Amino acid sequence: MSSGRTEPLTGTIVKALSGYYYVYPDGRGNDSVSDPIQCRARGIFKKKGLTPLVGDEVIYSVAETGEGTVEELLPRSSELVRPPVANIELAVLVFSVTEPALNLQLLDKFLAHIEHAEMEPMLCLSKSDLAEQSEQTAREESAEARAALAEVKRIYAPIGYDIVVTSSRKGDGTGVLLERLRGRRSVFAGQSGVGKSSLLNALVPGLTLETNAISARLGRGKHTTRHCELIAIGDGGYVADTPGFSQLDFQELGIEELGYCFREFRALLPDCKFRGCTHVHEPGCAVTAALAAGEVAQSRYDNYVQFLGEMKEKKRRY
Template sequence: MNGVITKGIGGFYYVQTDKGLIECRARGKFRKMNLSPQVGDNVEIELSENEAFKGSIENIMPRKNIFIRPPVANIDSIIATFAVENPEPNLLLLDKLTTAAVAMNVECIICINKIDLNNKKAQEYREAYEKAGFKVILTSSTENIGTHLLKDVLKGKVSALAGNSGVGKSSLINTIDPNLNLKTGDLSKKIQRGRHTTRHCELFPLSFGGFILDTPGFSSFDISLITQENPSSLFPEISKYSSDCRFTGCKHLTEPDCAVKEALKRGDIAPCRYESYKALSQEIDNLKPEY
């Protein structure tokens, strides 16, 4: 019997199959193979002869991708989500999510939530990310704005909703598919950050087809996922102009006759994206060994 791992807790894996949710243990052979089942894995299981809805994972199908944070496999698209206000946007984290998607060749869609709080600012962010080549959806779960557009991009896919805690990911999912009834938490007024209402990665089957991954809120990111020496290739709008630079190895920072900086001056590249590019370039440089 085949299925998809939707949750893993304490050595138990919960596999969604045509016959329902099956609680499974993984065979010892995976430990010898140094292979650990992950949420999102397509697996082959064997049902227990003695206990209903229990079984063992026999095989893990080849993965098309795997992420470290959030720990999930076989993602079709990343919905990089942030709130226009409350909490303040962490654009560097957002751009790390977009670069991870580009590096892994996974579709990335930007979801700007809580637009009812500041629609003007939301439109500015929308322009910046559409200029970068990303599909952008504006939403408000409280006002039920744009949620039908989000539903359309989720249908039939395995999608990860990722972003800082407190941006309204669980509320968006509940608005799109009320049957899920995910736990949501009010923002802490003291620190203006969410309370991490999601404690583990879990795939939820959507009633209209597909799965959504609700991930623990996080404000850090595993930069080691992005190993490319030239981060400009992970920013589509920067990569577009980099071949026109005077110097082949131009890093688009202080070099003369830089086509990227000229595009920035013209407004073809959003300043916020360029600032993220510079910060990410520095982080990658700091990871390189010193000789």
């Protein structure tokens, strides 16, 4: 350790921006008003091909100038590539019941990534107040929203996914959601324009994250979150607000791993006749048998086959 620096300290990266990492020291309650320490990362990380991530537990030092240096990354319990966050326990997948329309294929793609990262997923359906509109001009939209709510509950509750229904505008469900988040590190992820920032503003008093309306032409929102940041919510809890995105790929996922990322398929794997069953054409497949019996949702199976095709196509190209 160079002279003029503190002894090694431990902390958590809560924000990464423009080459700086903002570290919150361990031992301070995350309700503290004190600011995180602005740090640079040591050059050795780049040589080793390592990149510090928001959520990383680190060892750092502080120079007399007050600027810190991230000296070492501690082992991660989980890691996501998109969004780039580490050591997250709970992934809150925020999908609106309408505006933009609920996309089950995108939801299944998110779920597959979260299952692969071995994090606990939770489905948060936002803008539930739009399902309750009674004005003449909103009846069609309300019917669509109610149908989307019912469909998600029908498909995903039996699989074992925790579902919370919220409305930032009315405050519905925010208390239940906050209780789930207390004392944990969570990430809010989902398609842009679904109300992630509005939901966080409703959860954390005084927070004023930028929000934007849905584009009528594109049917989706603008990206209002431009960097990944951990937001303290009290009682030791942090939530990562991440840039909105609508595209995910499976570059970090092997073809043989995809079936494992579908929770209901995973439970049936031991009953398949062949080891390494792809659940598409093999005889004695427990998944296709369950599909025929109505025990696996057709939309889930169709999306699985679609993702499998995408992965095989990419593998052929590269």
